[in-house]
Amino acid sequence: MTQRQLPRPKDLLPLVKFKKPDFNAKRRRLRAALTIEDLRRIAKRRTPRAAFDYTEGAAEAELSLARARQAFKDIEFHPAILRDVSQLDTGWDVLGRRSELPFGIAPTGFTRMMHTEGERAGAGAAAAAGIPFALSTMGTTPIEDVAEAGGASGRNWFQLYMWKDRDRSMALVDRAAAAGFDTLLVTVDVPVAGARLRDKRNGFAIPPELTVKTVFDMAKHPNWWFDMLTTEPLSFASLSRWSGTVADLLNTMFDPTVDYEDLAWIKEQWPGKLVVKGVQTVADAKRLADMGVDGITLSNHGGRQLDRAPVPFHLLPAVVREVGRDTEVHVDTGIMSGADIVASIALGARFTMIGRAYLYGLMAGGRDGVDRTIAILKEEIERTMKLLGVASLEELEPGHVTQLQRLIPR
Numbered sequence: 001m002t003q004r005q006l007p008r009p010k011d012l013l014p015l016v017k018f019k020k021p022d023f024n025a026k027r028r029r030l031r032a033a034l035t036i037e038d039l040r041r042i043a044k045r046r047t048p049r050a051a052f053d054y055t056e057g058a059a060e061a062e063l064s065l066a067r068a069r070q071a072f073k074d075i076e077f078h079p080a081i082l083r084d085v086s087q088l089d090t091g092w093d094v095l096g097r098r099s100e101l102p103f104g105i106a107p108t109g110f111t112r113m114m115h116t117e118g119e120r121a122g123a124g125a126a127a128a129a130g131i132p133f134a135l136s137t138m139g140t141t142p143i144e145d146v147a148e149a150g151g152a153s154g155r156n157w158f159q160l161y162m163w164k165d166r167d168r169s170m171a172l173v174d175r176a177a178a179a180g181f182d183t184l185l186v187t188v189d190v191p192v193a194g195a196r197l198r199d200k201r202n203g204f205a206i207p208p209e210l211t212v213k214t215v216f217d218m219a220k221h222p223n224w225w226f227d228m229l230t231t232e233p234l235s236f237a238s239l240s241r242w243s244g245t246v247a248d249l250l251n252t253m254f255d256p257t258v259d260y261e262d263l264a265w266i267k268e269q270w271p272g273k274l275v276v277k278g279v280q281t282v283a284d285a286k287r288l289a290d291m292g293v294d295g296i297t298l299s300n301h302g303g304r305q306l307d308r309a310p311v312p313f314h315l316l317p318a319v320v321r322e323v324g325r326d327t328e329v330h331v332d333t334g335i336m337s338g339a340d341i342v343a344s345i346a347l348g349a350r351f352t353m354i355g356r357a358y359l360y361g362l363m364a365g366g367r368d369g370v371d372r373t374i375a376i377l378k379e380e381i382e383r384t385m386k387l388l389g390v391a392s393l394e395e396l397e398p399g400h401v402t403q404l405q406r407l408i409p410r
Helices: 009-015 025-032 036-046 049-056 063-073 118-129 143-150 166-178 197-202 212-220 222-229 246-253 260-269 282-291 312-323 338-346 356-388
Strands: 075-077 092-094 097-099 103-105 133-135 156-160 183-187 273-279 295-298 328-331 351-354 401-403
Touching: 025 036, 025 356, 036 049, 036 356, 049 197, 049 212, 049 356, 063 075, 063 312, 063 338, 075 338, 075 356, 103 118, 103 133, 103 356, 118 133, 118 143, 118 356, 133 143, 143 156, 143 166, 156 166, 166 260, 183 260, 212 222, 260 273, 260 282, 273 282, 282 295, 282 312, 295 312, 312 328, 312 338, 312 401, 338 351, 338 356, 351 356
Parallel strands: 103 351, 133 156, 156 183, 183 273, 273 295, 295 328, 328 351
Antiparallel strands: 075 401, 092 097
């Protein structure tokens, strides 16, 4: 028969450990975030609906975004066993320079609307992690300030939308080159603005449109509004001030006549590496490779342009087979974990880019939140690689991944 006795304090002490309280609320909530989805939930609580929905939303029924995320869920890994993974290398050369991780921060617009630290937080965090940061034409921090935020170790790329006013477009390119940006991302999937219905319903604009609903939302997010009202007024860094919606701005400024000849002309003007972002077919990838671009980014603009567009991750193996020997293939849209990134590299991508994942961290905690985003993805990449039995990115290959299919053409 079991004999029982009251536990003695000296017997309990080795079995328990009291956690030291942390009175820094931001540090506490970021430390509790273990996944990008955790950061997303924090961001949603702390950010007004219109700003959060601008990040979260996509075009029309948002099928493109949902399918892109599902594609990463529908993968099966094939690990090798009994491999020495005690020493891990998560970096390699991307466009001629080393990136310490196989992902960078994608260009995002309206970034200071998400958090007033905006692109400065992204550029600083990227530089600290040894990865590239891309500044959008629609960014809200001047080109020169982004270069300063990244410091001497920062590696910055500039994303270009071609405007109807070509001189103004190329003036931005010249500024980026003068500031030390080494890569130009030419985005080619925006002849017109996509139908971003959340933004229309929320009256999302610069400056924010105040309605009874907006004022009520303001009361729930006083810290966000305090930061917004007590810092530099929000405007586009590369443009004169704009009053209106994103869609109106895109349709007013961006040129639907841009073609391959225009791209060739841009390539002649730019002294660094040139990557074309927004490629969605094998045929276009091949034509761009024949032009001699340095890289292509398979992207459907995060699902924010053409709904029901191809899933970039699904396109990846075919594009790599066609052009991967001569041209770097990058991929974005739908990436929410380090496992997604590892799968992309295994199927031939040289590099990946994160947009929403970065903004979730930014909204959750400014620069500290972006650092947390990178740390979460880095940890997931390292763990996934070790469990697959690979010690470097070079060891990843298509045999490590199967893309399971849900959407099969009839």
